[in-house]
Amino acid sequence: MFERVLIANRGEIALRVIRACRELNIKPVCVFSEADRGAHYLSLADQSFCIGPAAASDSYLQIKNIISAAEIGKAEAVHPGYGFLSENSHFAEVCRDCNIKFIGPTPEAMQKLGDKVSAKEVAHKAKVPLVPGSDGLLTEEAVAVRVAKKIGYPVLIKATAGGGGKGMRVAKDEAELKAGLKQAAQEAEKAFKNGGVYLEKYIDRPRHIEVQVIGDTHGNVYHLWERDCSLQRRHQKLVEEAPGPTLPPDVRKKICESAVRLVKEAGYSNAGTVEFLVDRDNNFYFIEVNARIQVEHPVTEMITGLDLVKSQIRVAAGEVLGFEQDQIPCRGSAIEVRINAEDPANNFRPSPGKITKLRLPGGPGVRFDSHVHEGYTISPNYDSMIGKLIVYRATREEAFATMRRALDEFVLEGIKTTIPLLKAIFRDEAFAKGEVDTTYIERELLPKWTPTA
Numbered sequence: 001m002f003e004r005v006l007i008a009n010r011g012e013i014a015l016r017v018i019r020a021c022r023e024l025n026i027k028p029v030c031v032f033s034e035a036d037r038g039a040h041y042l043s044l045a046d047q048s049f050c051i052g053p054a055a056a057s058d059s060y061l062q063i064k065n066i067i068s069a070a071e072i073g074k075a076e077a078v079h080p081g082y083g084f085l086s087e088n089s090h091f092a093e094v095c096r097d098c099n100i101k102f103i104g105p106t107p108e109a110m111q112k113l114g115d116k117v118s119a120k121e122v123a124h125k126a127k128v129p130l131v132p133g134s135d136g137l138l139t140e141e142a143v144a145v146r147v148a149k150k151i152g153y154p155v156l157i158k159a160t161a162g163g164g165g166k167g168m169r170v171a172k173d174e175a176e177l178k179a180g181l182k183q184a185a186q187e188a189e190k191a192f193k194n195g196g197v198y199l200e201k202y203i204d205r206p207r208h209i210e211v212q213v214i215g216d217t218h219g220n221v222y223h224l225w226e227r228d229c230s231l232q233r234r235h236q237k238l239v240e241e242a243p244g245p246t247l248p249p250d251v252r253k254k255i256c257e258s259a260v261r262l263v264k265e266a267g268y269s270n271a272g273t274v275e276f277l278v279d280r281d282n283n284f285y286f287i288e289v290n291a292r293i294q295v296e297h298p299v300t301e302m303i304t305g306l307d308l309v310k311s312q313i314r315v316a317a318g319e320v321l322g323f324e325q326d327q328i329p330c331r332g333s334a335i336e337v338r339i340n341a342e343d344p345a346n347n348f349r350p351s352p353g354k355i356t357k358l359r360l361p362g363g364p365g366v367r368f369d370s371h372v373h374e375g376y377t378i379s380p381n382y383d384s385m386i387g388k389l390i391v392y393r394a395t396r397e398e399a400f401a402t403m404r405r406a407l408d409e410f411v412l413e414g415i416k417t418t419i420p421l422l423k424a425i426f427r428d429e430a431f432a433k434g435e436v437d438t439t440y441i442e443r444e445l446l447p448k449w450t451p452t453a
């Protein structure tokens with residue numbers, strides 16, 4: 001096992017990895033930007049190094065600074081967390097060249113799956129169903145028009161390098177398609193330095209179902225069941241649960257097996273997520289792979305009893321996953337909500353600033369993963385997540401009751417948060433019945449929501 005692991009991240013996920021390291025008797029080494037200097041979670045690391053100014057492009061994305069920190073801190077491995085460099089195959093390659101283990105898949109597997117268009121080719125080879133769309137990238141407008149006619153409007157223009165719900169555009173007809181193609185390519189070039197775009201059929205009111213997988217470096221790959229992340233706003237997840245409440249058992253089996261087939265085809269190891277859309281007839285379609293740990297991994301940890309971050313470190317160190325597929329349990333019901341520093345009553349305007357009062361919920365079935373504390377200041381430089389509230393109960397109904405009372409116990413003052421909206425979500429009848437899709441929040445819930453209620 002490693003003696004020291006460098007954590008190339010910040011905030012909630014940095015703390016999550018510190019905790020996993022401590023339990024494995026590993027010394028965690030942290031990096032921080034000037035904006036994060038003095039953050040409490042850093043004091044839980046053995047050492048921490050400043051890697052640059054607040055802007056992520058000058059610090060958390062600076063490969064050479066991070067590698068220097070790993071070398072000075074004598075770390076044998078790097079955990080990238082999520083976001084930042086976590087899906088950057090070049091970073092994984094640099095780590096390998098410097099003889100530092102990257103806690104994630106190989107750069108080759110990342111390359112195959114990181115780009116959405118090439119991931120679709122892998123899926124096709126693995127006989128996993130795809131959303132009907134263009135074969136590869138689109139470079140000519142005339143081809144795009146032909147493809148759209150064939151699959152039928154509305155279509156979705158997507159960026160091959162897209163992420164975080166960015167770089168997507170719906171086109172209802174040919175005129176919108178023509179205008180959208182140019183804009184989407186320009187936006188993608190600006191945001192991801194890759195202007196490649198492709199077309200997909202726009203699936204009407206789908207559910208978002210994703211399958212957690214984990215593989216070791218000895219060829220064993222297993223799925224850890226699915227998560228339903230259908231409650232989103234602007235393609236960004238707000239609530240995630242495991243298991244999915246609506247999948248018929250045969251569909252569930254097929255979707256989980258498809259995920260394993262797909263990542264095996266890419267020679268994948270470590271933790272990853274295969275994302276699908278499921279239509280109203282329970283047909284499922286692959287959309288993308290996230291080749292890293294995800295924000296919503298705790299719900300899978302709760303239902304399987306497996307610590308995913310510790311498993312990531314173990315398999316990176318060369319350990320064999322010591323179980324078989326049929327030994328992985330799926331027990332109870334776990335739900336996570338993202339508490340963000342945003343004002344849901346004001347178009348989700350970011351609300352950075354100081355947390356002047358914080359009283360956390362607790363008691364049976366409650367887990368809160370976060371680096372914040374009373375007096376902590378949410379920086380405007382990074383994403384707005386304050387923390388993740390996770391509940392785990394024997395049944396979904398009980399999990400809802402626990403979530404409702406945990407949200408009611410939650411006191412956070414000084415900044416605006418998504419808590420008032422989350423409270424409304426857990427009083428919503430359609431959601432309780434599982435009758436939601438990826439457009440439900442924006443289509444049904446937000447228009448009838450009164451912030452003061």
Ligand code: ADP
Binds near residue numbers: 131163201235
């Ligand atoms: P990102 O990498 O930006 O998160 P994804 O491809 O994972 O993009 O898609 C994010 C979300 O966008 C999905 O969960 C879904 O809500 C929506 N979406 C993506 N593709 C389609 C599609 N073909 N039809 C309808 N909605 C889609």
